[in-house]
Amino acid sequence: MDNNKVKVIEAKDLRLVKNKQEIFQVESFSLEKGEVLSLIGPNGTGKTSLLLTLALLQSPSQGVLYFKGHKITKDKIISLRRQMAVAFQEPLLFDTTVEQNILAGLKIRGIAKKEAKKRADWWMSRLAIKQLAARSARHLSGGEAQRVNLARALVLEPGVLFLDEPFAALDYPTKNALLNDLGLLLKETGQTTLFVTHDYTEIPFLTEKVAVMYQGKIIKNGSIKEIFGPEILSRSKSLNIPWP
Numbered sequence: 001m002d003n004n005k006v007k008v009i010e011a012k013d014l015r016l017v018k019n020k021q022e023i024f025q026v027e028s029f030s031l032e033k034g035e036v037l038s039l040i041g042p043n044g045t046g047k048t049s050l051l052l053t054l055a056l057l058q059s060p061s062q063g064v065l066y067f068k069g070h071k072i073t074k075d076k077i078i079s080l081r082r083q084m085a086v087a088f089q090e091p092l093l094f095d096t097t098v099e100q101n102i103l104a105g106l107k108i109r110g111i112a113k114k115e116a117k118k119r120a121d122w123w124m125s126r127l128a129i130k131q132l133a134a135r136s137a138r139h140l141s142g143g144e145a146q147r148v149n150l151a152r153a154l155v156l157e158p159g160v161l162f163l164d165e166p167f168a169a170l171d172y173p174t175k176n177a178l179l180n181d182l183g184l185l186l187k188e189t190g191q192t193t194l195f196v197t198h199d200y201t202e203i204p205f206l207t208e209k210v211a212v213m214y215q216g217k218i219i220k221n222g223s224i225k226e227i228f229g230p231e232i233l234s235r236s237k238s239l240n241i242p243w244p
């Protein structure tokens, strides 16, 4: 079997209901090894709820999830969560140094100190935050904090990386620089990633592949050009494109 075609995450008939309201209903979803998929859709359409469910942080009301072909059962959830990493719009940082923040997840996973330090150094360099290593994570700018947040997730070299609008709060030049760096890193490391956004201009930095979510359902899958049309790449962020 082609190793790159391994489905790292697969979901069938996945549904989430809260307070008798259906939040999402997704018949099938999968993410292949090394794939970066962008999930786009308007506010309140269920993107975060689906991401949290796939990241095993929210139990579905119905459906089956598979990790690398194996059905996920309750007894496996805690160990499988350690193979996943999530970064949200609001960086979740501990009140310690930048370096300690990046090392924390590796410590929990039992990675030896020397190896952990090597990995943390590499990711800090690649995300251009090495000079912040000894700084308190409490006193970072929004852009710096998001870089640290991403380094915390990426250093784990997780089976799947889940990104939930990590650039939404950043100004345009800061976002642009970070998207450029992250796009290269995801490609270089072959990191399997689900990238949630409502801003289509972010997508081309990270991937070609798009799934469109609308009112709790994935209504389209395709390349950027197939979904948005060929002119998308040259359109300005300020233009308001209607949802497909």
Ligand SMILES: Nc1ncnc2c1ncn2[C@@H]1O[C@H](COP(=O)(O)OP(=O)(O)OP(=O)(O)O)[C@@H](O)[C@H]1O
Residues within 6 Å of the ligand: 018, 019, 023, 041, 042, 043, 044, 045, 046, 047, 048, 049, 050, 198
């Ligand atoms: N714990 C909850 N209880 C009840 N309803 C919820 C809960 N969490 C989310 N919802 C509802 O589910 C719907 C989808 O929310 P979700 O946060 O997944 O959307 P989203 O696509 O991520 O939106 P945004 O782009 O604003 O982040 C919304 O109507 C929201 O109010």
Ligand SMILES: [Mg+2]
Residues within 6 Å of the ligand: 047, 048, 049, 164
């Ligand atoms: Mg959301």
